[in-house]
Amino acid sequence: MEEETALRSSEEIEREAQKFQVLIFADILRALREHPDWLEEVRRIILSHDLIELPRKFEEFLKEFHELKEDFRELKRDTMSCRRAWHFSGEDKRLLTIIQPAGVVKIFTMIKIYASSSFGFTEHSVDEFGAISKEKILWIDVEKPTEEEILWLRSAVSFEMPPREVFGDIEISSKYKEEGERIFMSLSFVIQQKEDILVEPVFFFLKGRYMVTIRYRDIPTLMIFQKRVESQVLTFQFAEEMFSHIVNIEVDRIGDRLEILGRRIRNLRKEVFEEQTEEIIKDISYYDELNITLRETINEKLRILSHFVKSPRINAQTKREIKVILDDLHTLLDYTTFYMDKIDSIQNTLLGLINIRQNEAVKVFTVLATIFLPATLIASIYGMNFEHMPELHWKYGYVYSLALMVVITLSLIFWVRRKGWL
Numbered sequence: 001m002e003e004e005t006a007l008r009s010s011e012e013i014e015r016e017a018q019k020f021q022v023l024i025f026a027d028i029l030r031a032l033r034e035h036p037d038w039l040e041e042v043r044r045i046i047l048s049h050d051l052i053e054l055p056r057k058f059e060e061f062l063k064e065f066h067e068l069k070e071d072f073r074e075l076k077r078d079t080m081s082c083r084r085a086w087h088f089s090g091e092d093k094r095l096l097t098i099i100q101p102a103g104v105v106k107i108f109t110m111i112k113i114y115a116s117s118s119f120g121f122t123e124h125s126v127d128e129f130g131a132i133s134k135e136k137i138l139w140i141d142v143e144k145p146t147e148e149e150i151l152w153l154r155s156a157v158s159f160e161m162p163p164r165e166v167f168g169d170i171e172i173s174s175k176y177k178e179e180g181e182r183i184f185m186s187l188s189f190v191i192q193q194k195e196d197i198l199v200e201p202v203f204f205f206l207k208g209r210y211m212v213t214i215r216y217r218d219i220p221t222l223m224i225f226q227k228r229v230e231s232q233v234l235t236f237q238f239a240e241e242m243f244s245h246i247v248n249i250e251v252d253r254i255g256d257r258l259e260i261l262g263r264r265i266r267n268l269r270k271e272v273f274e275e276q277t278e279e280i281i282k283d284i285s286y287y288d289e290l291n292i293t294l295r296e297t298i299n300e301k302l303r304i305l306s307h308f309v310k311s312p313r314i315n316a317q318t319k320r321e322i323k324v325i326l327d328d329l330h331t332l333l334d335y336t337t338f339y340m341d342k343i344d345s346i347q348n349t350l351l352g353l354i355n356i357r358q359n360e361a362v363k364v365f366t367v368l369a370t371i372f373l374p375a376t377l378i379a380s381i382y383g384m385n386f387e388h389m390p391e392l393h394w395k396y397g398y399v400y401s402l403a404l405m406v407v408i409t410l411s412l413i414f415w416v417r418r419k420g421w422l
Contacts, residue, residue, distance in 0.1 A: 114139040120229040211239035295336040375405040
């Protein structure tokens, strides 16, 4: 019944509004003031149920938002003050996992654990650490370690992480250190790119059968080592054996780079005599930087391995292998010295050729200036505006001066060509 009444009322209002003429906005305001029931009808049409409920819904949203904000703050406080509980299993205290207060297991995706198997290496994750036999774990590789991962290594294998700033120090005390059964080393690996040469440090930690490597980017030598172990089914009893194998691969890579560098230097020497371009100068600079970088890494390895081979913790077989590597490094160091001299020789040759080309250009300009100097002198003399110059009023003075310039110029050209200067 109410709907029918509202419908009839709306129809009546509509019929009345049709009689009212609206020309400007003020007419609408006047009509609404004169007919209050029209204003109520406008409100009923414009203000729908959803629109009327909007303030209440917005208040509910704000209330839920504040509750969510408080939950987030509480979660943040729990995260900052979380206590990590370390769970161990068995008598050997092998680490199983890290559990935070909320019961969330922290997964370390950048830690790879390699255990010995009949196929060489098998890769495992951190959550499998407790299930792997301690005697089979050989290598733990960590890329861009976080504080949690360093804590994991400390509890798992008594690892101590030095600050990354120490990696770049040249002192041997920062590169090599022994504490009890533990050996710490920092070796630089050369990564050659198209237009850049990078030197990336890798930190090695050796203890018993364990070897831990800390790196901050992909190292080709470590990737080659992993593939070689899998393809050749290599087995290792001690951590220093793996370290020796990795260093041997890096030394082979340095030797290959020096061999390629030698061929390019020989080709570059021939190109220098053909043309002296900016590209050749860039190539010389790049090869010089590469040779110096390889030389620095070789010197670094010589110093570190010289201490490493004297360690009483190293077995006799590994010591023999390290001594062979040291001999190879000394040989490669001699090659870098030889290539350094060759690059200097090419640079001096290039500078000499550039000076010769510049001298030839200067010589041509000098000869041309000398040839045209007498003609310039004659023109300068007769260009003076003195009053008493007989040739100025002579009938054949102009022809005479031109002929004199041509004769002297041709005579100088003939003389210069006879001397071989032009």
